[in-house]
Structure formats: structure tokens, C-alpha cells
Amino acid sequence: MSATDASSTGAPGTPLTTDESLVDQVRFDDRGLVPAVVQDAAGGAVLTVAYMNAESLRRTLETGRTWFWSRSRQEFWCKGETSGDRQYVREVLLDCDGDALVVLVDQHGGGACHTGTWSCFSRTVGSGPGLPRPDPAPESAAGPTGR
Ligand SMILES: [Zn+2]
Numbered sequence: 001m002s003a004t005d006a007s008s009t010g011a012p013g014t015p016l017t018t019d020e021s022l023v024d025q026v027r028f029d030d031r032g033l034v035p036a037v038v039q040d041a042a043g044g045a046v047l048t049v050a051y052m053n054a055e056s057l058r059r060t061l062e063t064g065r066t067w068f069w070s071r072s073r074q075e076f077w078c079k080g081e082t083s084g085d086r087q088y089v090r091e092v093l094l095d096c097d098g099d100a101l102v103v104l105v106d107q108h109g110g111g112a113c114h115t116g117t118w119s120c121f122s123r124t125v126g127s128g129p130g131l132p133r134p135d136p137a138p139e140s141a142a143g144p145t146g147r
Pocket residue numbers: 048112113114115119120
């Protein structure tokens with residue numbers, strides 16, 4: 001069986017073991033939405049950010065596939081249902097104050113983005129060294145390697 005077959009038949013997701021007391025603690029905003037950061041369980045990459053309402057969170061937990069609410073189209077959508085780039089959910093995490101989710105997934109197909117990239121975050125707006133590195137230790141600068 002080829003990868004194409006697996007993609008076209010759309011393997012079902014696996015329902016998640018769910019902590020209902022935490023589901024009740026999700027704080028949806030005044031539009032009834034909560035942002036969901038979708039992260040690649042394998043590589044750790046942030047794949048996309050989308051919104052869930054209570055029903056799409058419920059569907060996600062019950063189907064093991066990512067379900068979102070489209071603010072522009074005002075409709076539910078299941079990631080990859082038309083493209084084949086499905087997301088199989090391993091874990092849904094709630095942040096400390098209950099107003100954001102992280103969804104760890106096994107990304108299927110060509111990636112999370114409709115533009116064809118693995119992650120939606122493929123454009124670098126700015127970059128820098130972060131914590132400045134200390135000067136090289138004197139012994140390595142005077143080392144014998146000659147590189
Ligand atoms: Zn994208």
C-alpha cells in the first residue's frame with residue numbers, strides 16, 4: 001500500500017483520553033473562540049495557529065483529528081479533509097490561564113500550510129543572536145588545529 005493510498009482513504013483518527021474537568025476550564029473569548037497552536041509532535045516545529053470553538057474542540061477530542069472554526073468562512077473545517085494533509089492528534093494542552101491551546105499532532109501529507117510548506121511559519125521577519133555568546137576561550141583561539 002502506497003502513501004498515496006493512505007492519504008486518499010484518510011485513515012481515521014484515534015479518540016483522545018480526555019480530562020473533562022480541564023475541558024470545562026477552557027476560556028473562550030467573546031467570539032466563543034480559543035487560539036490553538038498546532039505543533040509537530042515529531043520535529044517540534046510550530047505548524048500553524050488556528051481557532052477552535054467549543055464544538056470544534058469537542059470534535060478534535062472525539063475524532064483525534066484537528067477541527068477548527070474558520071472565522072472568514074464561518075464554518076467548521078477538518079484539517080486535510082480536502083488536501084489530504086491531515087493532522088492526527090496526540091495531545092491537547094491547556095495553558096496556565098486557560099485561554100490558549102497547544103495541539104501536538106502527527107502531520108500527514110505535504111505539510112500544514114496551503115502554500116505547500118511544512119509549517120505556516122516559513123517567513124523570517126527578524127533574526128538575531130539571542131543571548132550574546134561569550135568570547136571564545138583563549139585556549140581554543142590558540143589551539144593547534146589550524147582551522
Ligand atoms: Zn499556512
